[in-house]
Structures are given as structure tokens and as C-alpha cells.
Amino acid sequence: MTLRTALFIAIIVVAGQLGDLALSRAMKTIGEVKRFTPANLLRVLGRAFRIKWMWIGIALMTVAFFSLLALLSWANVSLVVPATAASYLAGALGAQFLLGEQVNRERWIGVIIVCIGVALVCV
Amino acid sequence: MAESKSRRGKTFILLALMVTFGSTGDVLLSQGMKQLGELRSWAPEKAIAFFTRAFESGTIWLAVALLMLFLVSYMLVLSWADFSFVSPASAIGYVLVALMGYFFLGEHVPATRWIGVSLICVGVIVVGGTHPSTTQNQ
Numbered sequence: 001m002t003l004r005t006a007l008f009i010a011i012i013v014v015a016g017q018l019g020d021l022a023l024s025r026a027m028k029t030i031g032e033v034k035r036f037t038p039a040n041l042l043r044v045l046g047r048a049f050r051i052k053w054m055w056i057g058i059a060l061m062t063v064a065f066f067s068l069l070a071l072l073s074w075a076n077v078s079l080v081v082p083a084t085a086a087s088y089l090a091g092a093l094g095a096q097f098l099l100g101e102q103v104n105r106e107r108w109i110g111v112i113i114v115c116i117g118v119a120l121v122c123v
Numbered sequence: 124m125a126e127s128k129s130r131r132g133k134t135f136i137l138l139a140l141m142v143t144f145g146s147t148g149d150v151l152l153s154q155g156m157k158q159l160g161e162l163r164s165w166a167p168e169k170a171i172a173f174f175t176r177a178f179e180s181g182t183i184w185l186a187v188a189l190l191m192l193f194l195v196s197y198m199l200v201l202s203w204a205d206f207s208f209v210s211p212a213s214a215i216g217y218v219l220v221a222l223m224g225y226f227f228l229g230e231h232v233p234a235t236r237w238i239g240v241s242l243i244c245v246g247v248i249v250v251g252g253t254h255p256s257t258t259q260n261q
Contacts, residue, residue, distance in 0.1 A: 020210065023198070027198055033203070088210060088211055091210045092210070100258055103207045106249060107208070107211075110249030110253070113249060114211045116239075118214055118243060119239070
């Protein structure tokens with residue numbers, strides 16, 4: 001694996017997960033959705049797209065998406081596997097340290113098993 | 124307690140919707156793009172013609188609609204559930220795709236993939252045993 005490939009895998013994992021974490025932060029600001037009527041859902045979505053974190057999330061996911069396209073232009077699809085599997089670990093770390101979620105030991109064990117499983121499915 | 128029980132219930136319903144919309148959307152998108160054939164040149168007029176054809180395909184429109192429903196369910200569940208709960212739990216989508224491929228498309232699923240699928244199931248059950256929401260929503 002070249003340095004450039006490693007760098008792009010890191011960008012895909014970090015930007016992709018930070019994007020999802022930003023989206024999660026935006027939705028936490030809105031708070032628990034309790035009524036699932038079409039009118040209320042539209043109102044919730046309208047509010048979400050007026051939150052700064054939503055757009056930060058979209059921007060980061062766009063960076064991750066185009067980095068993936070770039071990576072695939074010179075690397076084999078199989079190189080995406082470490083990125084996909086590592087994303088689950090990076091996402092849980094980010095949720096704990098950036099969003100203040102309590103990731104207990106049980107959840108960590110589950111996340112690690114999922115990572116290994118995803119890596120095996122994708123090889 | 125009743126509150127936390129009903130929250131767990133709606134978390135699993137929303138996760139099921141997310142995974143169904145997401146996996147079906149992905150499969151249809153991949154099918155639709157394969158029908159278009161390979162994009163051979165990034166010359167502007169070739170690329171524009173390619174994407175115009177993409178948007179004339181009913182399969183691709185259906186896929187886009189499903190992926191939008193996926194995004195809405197994802198956003199809704201994150202309004203109360205932890206990201207560190209939703210993200211690993213949604214890996215069950217890989218299991219769904221493998222099963223759909225095996226039963227409906229008659230695809231050959233290699234042994235390593237079945238082992239991976241089983242591990243994902245175990246991991247999701249372990250994560251599913253934790254509390255979906257550990258941060259205080261206002």
C-alpha cells in the first residue's frame with residue numbers, strides 16, 4: 001500500500017465518520033421526535049436543514065465521497081475494505097469523545113465484533 | 124421505564140426501515156448503473172450524456188427515492204438514539220444483502236462471507252443489548 005493510498009483511506013474514514021457525527025449532533029439538537037405525522041416530519045426536516053452542523057456534516061460526507069471516487073480511480077476495490085471496517089471503530093470513538101455518548105464495555109465488544117464481521121463480508 | 128421501553132421499540136422499527144430502504148436502494152442503484160454500462164470517458168459532453176441517461180432510468184429514480192427515505196429514517200432515529208448504537212446496529216444491512224443475494228438471486232455466497240454475516244449478527248445482538256440512548260436530549 002502506497003503512502004497516497006493510506007492517506008486517502010484515512011481521509012475517507014475520518015471525513016466520513018466526522019460527517020455522520022455532525023449529522024448526529026444536529027439531530028440531537030432537535031431532540032427526540034415523538035409525533036410521526038407527515039406535517040411534523042416535514043417540520044423536523046425543515047429545522048434540521050437550518051442547523052449549522054447539518055451542513056458541516058453534508059460537506060464532510062461530500063469530501064469522503066469524492067476521496068473514495070479518487071481512491072477507486074487508481075486502487076482496487078478490495079482496498080476499501082479496511083476503510084469500511086475501521087469506520088465502525090472510528091465512529092464509536094468519535095461518539096464517545098465528541099458527542100459525549102457513554103460507550104460501555106458491552107457496546108465496545110459489539111462494535112469490534114461487527115468490524116471483524118464487516119471485514120470478512122467485504123473480502 | 125415505560126418511556127424507555129417505547130423508545131427501544133421505536134428505535135428498532137426505525138432501524139428496520141433504515142436497513143430495508145438503504146439495502147434495497149443500494150442494490151437497485153447498482154443494478155441501474157450496471158444497465159447503463161461503464162462510464163469510459165470524463166470528457167464533459169460524454170459525462171453529461173451519461174448522467175442524463177442515468178436520470179432517464181426508472182430503476183435509478185426508485186433507488187434515489189429509497190435512499191432519500193433511508194436518510195429521513197436515519198435522521199429521525201438519531202434525534203434520540205446514540206450514533207454509537209445506530210451505526211453498528213445498521214451493519215445488519217450486510218446480512219440482509221447476503222441473504223437476498225442467496226435466496227432471490229441464487230448467488231453463491233463463499234464461506235468467509237457466511238462467517239462474516241454470523242459475526243455481524245452476534246455483534247448487533249451485543250450492541251442491541253445496550254441502552255439506545257445515553258445522552259440527555261433537551
